[in-house]
Amino acid sequence: MSRWTYDCSMTGPGTLAGRFLRRFWQPVTKIDDIGIGQTRPLRIMSEDFTLYRGASGKCFVIAPRCAHRGSQLSTGWVEGDDIRCRYHGWKFTGAGQCVEQPAERERQFCDKVKIAHYPTVDYKGLVFAYLGDGEPPVFPIFPELEGDGVLETISYRRNCNLTNVLDNQLDEAHFPFAHRRGSDGFGEMPTIRVKRTEYGVAGYCERAGSNPRVTEFMMPNILRLKMLSCNAVPIPGNGVAWRVPIDDASQYTFGINYYAVAKEDKLRIAEEQQRINNLPRPPWLELTEAVLAGKMTVEEVEANLGEHNPIQNVHFEDHVVMQAQGVVADRDREILGSSDLGIRAIRDLWNEALAAFAKDGTVNNEIIPPPTLVAGAPATALNIVSDPSSLQLA
Ligand code: FES
Ligand SMILES: [Fe+2]
Numbered sequence: 001m002s003r004w005t006y007d008c009s010m011t012g013p014g015t016l017a018g019r020f021l022r023r024f025w026q027p028v029t030k031i032d033d034i035g036i037g038q039t040r041p042l043r044i045m046s047e048d049f050t051l052y053r054g055a056s057g058k059c060f061v062i063a064p065r066c067a068h069r070g071s072q073l074s075t076g077w078v079e080g081d082d083i084r085c086r087y088h089g090w091k092f093t094g095a096g097q098c099v100e101q102p103a104e105r106e107r108q109f110c111d112k113v114k115i116a117h118y119p120t121v122d123y124k125g126l127v128f129a130y131l132g133d134g135e136p137p138v139f140p141i142f143p144e145l146e147g148d149g150v151l152e153t154i155s156y157r158r159n160c161n162l163t164n165v166l167d168n169q170l171d172e173a174h175f176p177f178a179h180r181r182g183s184d185g186f187g188e189m190p191t192i193r194v195k196r197t198e199y200g201v202a203g204y205c206e207r208a209g210s211n212p213r214v215t216e217f218m219m220p221n222i223l224r225l226k227m228l229s230c231n232a233v234p235i236p237g238n239g240v241a242w243r244v245p246i247d248d249a250s251q252y253t254f255g256i257n258y259y260a261v262a263k264e265d266k267l268r269i270a271e272e273q274q275r276i277n278n279l280p281r282p283p284w285l286e287l288t289e290a291v292l293a294g295k296m297t298v299e300e301v302e303a304n305l306g307e308h309n310p311i312q313n314v315h316f317e318d319h320v321v322m323q324a325q326g327v328v329a330d331r332d333r334e335i336l337g338s339s340d341l342g343i344r345a346i347r348d349l350w351n352e353a354l355a356a357f358a359k360d361g362t363v364n365n366e367i368i369p370p371p372t373l374v375a376g377a378p379a380t381a382l383n384i385v386s387d388p389s390s391l392q393l394a
Pocket of ligand 1: 087089
């Protein structure tokens with residue numbers, strides 16, 4: 001039976017899984033969530049950083065504290081592409097180099113002072129950072145997000161361990177129940193198959209009477225999927241999502257969605273997307289806690305929401321079932337079945353990768369995403385492809 005054999009649930013500094021995950025580019029914010037000249041404290045994988053956005057528009061990730069006497073740099077001021085500490089005014093570049101020590105009137109020693117900095121890349125509305133040892137790998141470009149269509153970025157938090165979420169990535173059997181959405185029955189149960197791919201595993205799900213659905217998991221924490229937009233007339237699109245631990249009890253999802261729309265429709269659709277994304281956001285995590293505490297049911301929550309982005313219902317329903325497993329699901333007590341093939345496959349991938357990493361530091365982080373298995377196939381409903389013949393099943 002497949003289990004998490006290494007302690008993948010702990011990703012703090014110095015942990016095996018944490019060192020492994022840090023060897024890949026990880027998204028840390030939507031660029032829209034930090035304005036030019038703004039700073040933020042940032043917590044990723046139980047480690048603190050300073051995030052700021054300089055006058056050039058570029059985001060920088062540097063150490064959380066000032067080298068002088070340890071004040072939190074996110075309380076400081078952005079000057080150009082540099083940041084100045086609020087306590088005694090030491091100034092640092094985005095490369096972590098101290099360049100001013102105003103109170104050292106006799107003799108500044110900036111050249112001897114440097115704090116940690118981390119490479120960043122802006123990619124289609126998300127900011128990625130490389131938080132690991134050594135040189136960063138080549139930044140992965142996802143072909144299904146390329147084009148002249150409409151892009152959107154998403155981010156949300158879920159309060160459970162990363163492994164609860166990794167277990168869910170190819171778990172097609174939860175759809176008829178967790179995402180039942182008030183329907184009378186549960187619908188057809190899916191047939192689930194999986195296949196190893198170059199960088200991960202593809203999950204193939206078939207239900208009688210509907211088209212198959214293909215979802216691709218890529219190591220270590222990436223999901224590629226077909227989706228539909230939330231426009232009045234839904235538009236088929238491609239999504240790539242990253243699951244990034246905040247700490248061992250919570251994680252962010254950052255996603256990029258791309259909709260290939262006709263040029264003449266682009267502005268209208270982009271505006272509609274923006275309106276949907278700017279709708280009030282229900283307090284999903286508080287509502288999740290209320291459900292877990294027995295104060296409300298999922299159905300009661302969903303019946304009483306004002307206008308909001310409806311895709312967030314899916315995330316909320318997933319919050320409930322994954323947080324309901326406990327902060328870290330107890331795998332010693334679980335009983336896996338044949339519908340849990342995707343769960344087994346992802347755990348196997350992780351266990352193999354961490355075993356190699358533990359042995360001699362091997363890490364396959366030079367990812368060049370190949371075309372998706374569903375590239376070019378028009379989706380006719382959420383995540384559904386019309387031609388499964390391109391996928392060879394295990
Ligand atoms: S603590 Fe930052 S300048 Fe003194
Ligand atoms: Fe789900």
